[in-house]
Amino acid sequence: MMRFELGRRAALGLGASALAMPLVARAQAAPVKVGLVAVLTGPQASLGTHLRDGFMLGMRHLENRLGGRGAEVLVIDDELRPDAAVTKVRAAIERDRCDVIVGVVFSNILAAIMRPVTExxxxxxxxxxxxxxxxxxxCNPFFFATSYVNDQNHAVMGQAAQDAGYRRVMIMTPNYQAGRDAAAGFKSRFRGEVVDEIYTPLTQLxxxxxxxxxxxARPDALFTFMPGGLGVNLVRQYRQAGLGNIPFLSAFTVDEAVLPAQGEAAVxxxxxxxxxxxxPNEQNARFVRDFEGQFNYVPASYAAHAYDSAFLLDSAIRRTGGNLADKGALRAAIRAADFRSVRGNFAFGANHFPVQDFWLAKVARRADGKFQTEHERKVFDNVVDPFAAECRMPAA
Structure with a gap:
């Protein structure tokens, strides 16, 4: 783990009066410790790098404090290995006394660490x-997400295809759970004919x-979910095959994490x-400008959601007066989501997932030669995820 110490350390020489301080006051004087989990090795490391850099920029904008207290961030590389993630996160909590765990790119890592953290x-x-x-x-009283439910981005594309009047669509995803979930999310909103469903090996190039x-088949459009290197190869080969006249609809296939490798083929x-x-909001403009200025690349949503989480924590800890010991009060303060999101509208639903807007976006090349996604139109407005009704939040 890499340790980032943020804020000032208290002086080591403590007099008798300092030692006699009430325990709560002394606890509030200590830095808030955050364990930041991201994949930072292997072929998916670019996603974790976006996440890490987004959170650290948030800390910089908060002057390295959370709720008025100094902060210390421990960066944890989960290696995209559930066993390694569990071992490292347990150490962060038990040995390093982290107050909160933030991050996680992949769902299998989140599933592995959920119980060890929340219990x-x-x-x-x-x-x-x-x-x-x-x-x-x-759903869990000690778990929140600043992102989305996995199915939602795919449902956006199903609705977009429906709105565009496409009648015949092909679906292609990797043959594993997330790929089938993507197809299900798309079909939950698309009412036309699915001409064919193609499921490829996760390692296919x-x-x-x-x-x-x-x-x-000559469909009206293709819907696909091909993350990381899969998406890089598919986008390039799609153009090379002369299929650019068939609309390419996707989620997690063309975004700022892979656009530098896809280049013009993704436009x-x-x-x-x-x-x-x-x-178009002030918080987002500042985030993008300063992110590119510090890291010299265009941020993806992995960075944006992590940046928001830093401000969420700051608002919650400030709302409790810096007190992390009262779990009920801290939970209520997190749920209040009293911060300015780079997304504009943002609130938590009863299941601790965001109620937010979803957009149809298109890849474009900027005047400076860099590539980015640009919002076209809002597809869902302040939408609640379809699973929230099943949540019966257990007592703490």
């Missing part, structure tokens, strides 16, 4: 992963056979999202 009554805030069980019957099937392709660099 200690430590708050866990996911800035990306949002598996539907945790939004429904598995050559899509020539699948692209031939798409060309032969004009669509995605469903909660956020883009172009959303």
């Amino acid at each position: 200690t009554q430590t708050f866990l805030i996911s800035t990306n992963a949002g598996p539907s069980p945790f939004a429904g019957r598995g 050559d899509f020539s056979a699948e692209l031939a099937r798409i060309a032969a 004009g392709f669509f995605t469903g999202t909660t956020w883009t660099p172009t959303l």
